[in-house]
Every structure is written in C-alpha cells, then in structure tokens.
Amino acid sequence: MCERMCGVILIGMRTTHANRDNGGPAVQIAERGTPAVQKAEQGTPAVQTAGLTKHFGHRAAVEDVSLTVPRGTAYGFLGHNGAGKTTLIRMLLGLTRASAGRATVLGLPVPAQRAQALARVGAIVEEPSFYPHLTGRENLMVAAAMRGPEARTRIDQVLHRVGLEHRAGDRVGTYSLGMRQRLGVARCLLSDPELLILDEPMNGLDPGGMLDMRRMIRTLVEEEGRTVFISSHLLDEVEKTCDVAAIIDGGRVIAQGPIDELVADGAGELVIECEDLERATALLAGDPEVRELRREHGALRMRLTAPDYAGEINARLVMAGVAVTRLEPVRHSLEERFLEMTTRLEVAA
Numbered sequence: 197m198c199e200r201m202c203g204v205i206l207i208g209m210r211t212t213h214a215n216r217d218n219g220g221p222a223v224q225i226a227e228r229g230t231p232a233v234q235k236a237e238q239g240t241p242a243v244q245t246a247g248l249t250k251h252f253g254h255r256a257a258v259e260d261v262s263l264t265v266p267r268g269t270a271y272g273f274l275g276h277n278g279a280g281k282t283t284l285i286r287m288l289l290g291l292t293r294a295s296a297g298r299a300t301v302l303g304l305p306v307p308a309q310r311a312q313a314l315a316r317v318g319a320i321v322e323e324p325s326f327y328p329h330l331t332g333r334e335n336l337m338v339a340a341a342m343r344g345p346e347a348r349t350r351i352d353q354v355l356h357r358v359g360l361e362h363r364a365g366d367r368v369g370t371y372s373l374g375m376r377q378r379l380g381v382a383r384c385l386l387s388d389p390e391l392l393i394l395d396e397p398m399n400g401l402d403p404g405g406m407l408d409m410r411r412m413i414r415t416l417v418e419e420e421g422r423t424v425f426i427s428s429h430l431l432d433e434v435e436k437t438c439d440v441a442a443i444i445d446g447g448r449v450i451a452q453g454p455i456d457e458l459v460a461d462g463a464g465e466l467v468i469e470c471e472d473l474e475r476a477t478a479l480l481a482g483d484p485e486v487r488e489l490r491r492e493h494g495a496l497r498m499r500l501t502a503p504d505y506a507g508e509i510n511a512r513l514v515m516a517g518v519a520v521t522r523l524e525p526v527r528h529s530l531e532e533r534f535l536e537m538t539t540r541l542e543v544a545a
C-alpha cells in the first residue's frame with residue numbers, strides 16, 4: 197500500500213499559479229479561470245505526445261502514439277482492457293520510461309522536467325488507496341501534511357467539491373468504491389492542479405456513482421477551468437463526460453478528436469418517416485446522392501453522400517406531395533463507432 201500511496205502523494209505536490217509565477221499570495225481553486233492565468237497558459241496543450249512507444253520485451257504495449265490534449269477539456273482515452281491506457285499514463289507521470297518518442301505535460305518535457313510538470317498535476321493510477329481506519333478528513337490531513345500548508349486550508353473546500361462533506365467524519369473503511377474514488381479526486385485537488393489524470397475513474401461504480409463522477413468532472417472543467425484526462429473502457433460514459441477523445445486499440449491510437457466529430461465521422465445516415473413509403477422509395481431510389489436506401493421499422497433509412505443533402509430530400513418529397521413526419525440524421529454512439537473501427541482493424545489484420 198505504501199508504494200501506491202507514495203506514488204499518488206508524490207504526484208500533485210505543487211504551489212499555486214500565483215506563488216509559482218510571481219511570488220504572490222495563494223490563489224483559491226475558484227480563481228483558476230482568470231483571464232491572466234488563461235492567457236499565460238495559452239498555446240501549449242495540457243498533454244502532447246509524439247511517437248510515444250513502450251515495449252515490454254518484444255511486445256509493444258504502446259506504439260507510436262501522438263496525442264494532443266487541449267487545455268480546459270475533459271479528454272477521454274478509450275480502449276479495451278489491455279489496450280495500453282495505463283502504460284501511457286505511467287509514461288506521462290514518469291513512472292515508467294518510454295522506449296521511444298516524446299511527451300510534454302503542461303508544456304514541460306517528461307521525464308526531463310518531471311518534477312516541475314507533476315507539481316501542477318493530480319493523478320490517480322488505478323484505484324486510490326487510503327488508510328481505512330482513518331476518516332476521510334484524516335486521510336486528507338495526512339496527504340495535506342506532505343504537500344505544504346496551503347493544502348491544509350483547502351480540505352473543507354475539496355470535500356465540498358467532491359460531495360463528501362457530510363461523510364468526512366466517517367472511517368474510509370465504511371466508504372463505497374464511488375466515495376473512495378471521489379476522495380481520491382479530493383486528494384488530488386488539495387494541490388490545486390491544472391491537470392487531473394484519472395485512470396479508469398468510473399471502473400466498478402454503480403450508475404449513481406458514475407453520475408456523481410461525471411458531474412464532478414464537468415464542474416472541474418467548466419467552472420474551474422481545469423483539464424481532466426480520463427482513461428476508460430466505458431465508452432458510453434466517455435461519450436457523456438468528455439469533450440474530446442482518443443481511441444486506443446492494441447497500443448495504437450486509431451482515432452482522436454472532438455467527440456462530435458468522432459461520432460459524426462461514420463454517419464451521413466438519415467431516417468425519414470413519411471405517409472407514403474412506397475412513393476418516397478420510388479422518388480429516392482434512383483438518386484445518385486442516396487445510397488443504401490432501405491425500409492426499417494416503418495421508416496426509410498439511407499446513407500447520403502453529403503449530409504447537407506437532407507434538406508433537399510425533404511423538399512423533393514414535400515413537393516411531390518409526400519408529407520414528411522420525421523427527418524433525422526442518425527447519430528452513431530461512440531460505442532458503435534469504436535466497435536466499427538476496431539472490427540475493421542481486425543478484418544484488415
């Protein structure tokens with residue numbers, strides 16, 4: 197346990213923006229998003245990697261990964277178990293050395309300037325560990341003692357932030373996994389980090405625990421201006437929680453970008469409900485912009501060569517006297533896209 201706890205405690209010892217940058221007084225978490233701070237931080241991504249690779253013997257756990265994690269976003273790092281997520285995170289945190297490639301965290305190269313970079317990062321790699329016989333607050337006091345006097349002044353604030361203020365006096369041994377995960381985030385927040393790296397924070401949580409975690413991550417990003425990097429194999433949760441994502445499969449990143457774009461990429465599909473399906477089918481059947489026209493559940497489904505052609509189709513049907521009752525682009529879930537992409541790779545292999 198000590199090794200795990202020490203690992204977590206080491207990551208996240210930091211001073212605030214104010215006293216790091218200009219020797220001024222401590223800033224509170226809520227001041228994070230001030231224009232001056234944002235201006236100073238513009239330009240460098242929260243995390244950037246180029247050709248990052250890690251071999252264990254002959255096997256590549258991470259292969260040629262180039263990621264850009266924009267600041268102020270919730271970033272999802274998606275992949276099945278064994279895809280290489282934890283290995284990449286361990287390289288970012290300097291816990292294991294890359295076989296090849298480069299990485300920067302908050303603009304600083306790791307591992308060369310690991311200590312400086314990690315002073316501004318809070319991380320949980322796999323499940324956080326606590327002293328079960330101590331209360332939540334006491335555990336935070338132990339952690340704060342190693343981080344400096346400011347951390348101690350933040351204990352109430354971070355307990356409130358993760359919604360544990362009413363259970364802070366209970367022993368951690370009585371906490372649910374979701375509460376321990378949130379206490380882990382609270383411990384990260386003691387050092388007011390700009391970037392949080394959470395390895396599978398939703399793992400093992402019940403739906404209520406996931407919702408709490410999701411809301412908390414959104415608040416950290418939207419109201420406090422932090423960047424939150426989460427790894428997960430739970431695609432649905434990443435789709436609901438994150439702004440941007442990368443999909444990793446067999447150590448390689450196979451897609452990355454804003455969630456909306458990742459989802460839209462494979463789409464271009466349209467569903468139409470109308471009064472006269474026969475007539476509509478006849479009208480659209482020969483159209484070169486319409487592919488894979490078929491009937492499904494009392495509606496017409498098709499793939500369009502250009503998504504903005506949907507309006508034109510609507511106009512054509514209406515002008516031909518076919519009343520359209522529903523016309524909707526199909527939004528693939530990220531899960532479908534993920535399965536689609538990984539399956540395609542398997543077929544190609």
Ligand SMILES: Nc1ncnc2c1ncn2[C@@H]1O[C@H](COP(=O)(O)OP(=O)(O)O)[C@@H](O)[C@H]1O
Pocket residue numbers: 252256257275276277278279280281282283284
């Ligand atoms: N210390 C290690 N020694 C050998 N192989 C490892 C080690 N750590 C991870 N691996 C292998 O690297 C691959 C990626 O593992 P990991 O990064 O833990 O995946 P994930 O976190 O996505 O589940 C797996 O095949 C795993 O068995």
Ligand SMILES: [Mg+2]
Pocket residue numbers: 281282283395396
């Ligand atoms: Mg893992």
